[in-house]
Amino acid sequence: MNWLNNKISKLSKLDVYEKPSSKGLLKMNSNENFVIDTQYQSNIITKASKNCDVRAYPENHEDFIKCLSKYHKISINKIGIGSGSDQIIDLLLTNFASKRIKILISNPTFSFFEARCKLYSLRTIKVPFSDSMILNFNQFMSKFDDADMLYLDSPNNPTGFQFSKLDLREIIDCFDGPVIIDEAYVDFAGYNVVDLTKKYDNLIVVKTFSKAFGFAGLRLGYFIADQNIVNVFMKAIQYPYPINSIALEAGKLLLQNIKKLSGIISLIKNERNKMILNLRKLNAFEVFNSQANFVLFDAKDDYLRIYTALAEQGILIKKLGRIGTHKGCLRVTIGTKDMNSKFILAIRDLLR
């Protein structure tokens, strides 16, 4: 059993993806969407569960894919599904990557992606963000020859940065290998690259119902890619029943209620822009622009005190610490108007 003990000891030393616990706190740490009201949520779930017989294995995944196909105006053969985008990313890594290849990423990037690369001993090439939390296009492109696979979250978590559409198109066009574009936050930004999957067979666009749609607990994710990738993923790689029947049914209902969603997204974008202005007005932090439903700011030497004092008042945000030259980065998720003003008032008081 020595081999197992060695393996366990090695695994236990890895930096793992930290699951935040926040029972009873104002949750502004995981980029979920609490603007979605609980009544709407329970209507969807009640209706979805009425349409399901959970004694049977889920047989409705094709209907869900049909709805996604209509929503994105993309052929059903180009859509694969998974239990959240986490699971899709994980399966893409375990089946398409290997220790021989190098994956180009930004630094920072979605922490789960990096944690998974570490778990599977996959090598990464990291391009750092600039001091103003921007990725330099030329610097990013200059690493292409050294890399075999590319992963970009667009917009990026935790900075909120997104390349211009033109730049991202050129990145996809020039990279010789699979390009995974993670669009978890794209509904809060100005553009997506779903259409480019019609032209580029190396492009895999990963999407989720956890952020703009506001149903993180359902664990509903999907991706759009070349039909050969989708075919092998769905037939050989993905579990036979990755998503439960109620989630699949709820996903269909959510896609039929897109009008409600666009109002919520507009509200979150307005609140995000207000949050950036309000944080800047405090004259204490460096606050970065964001195309997502969160805002990153550098609270410098004061970040631990601010993070802890907010938590003591029941407001949970994400503590990142050093990013490049920025010593004390914190990330706050945009919540309801009420949550956002509670956060701003609390942080204003802490600076008095």
Ligand SMILES: Cc1ncc(COP(=O)(O)O)c(C=O)c1O
């Ligand atoms: C960039 C990015 N991709 C994917 C995810 C995970 O999404 P899901 O809930 O679909 O697994 C997150 C969650 O925070 C994220 O930040």
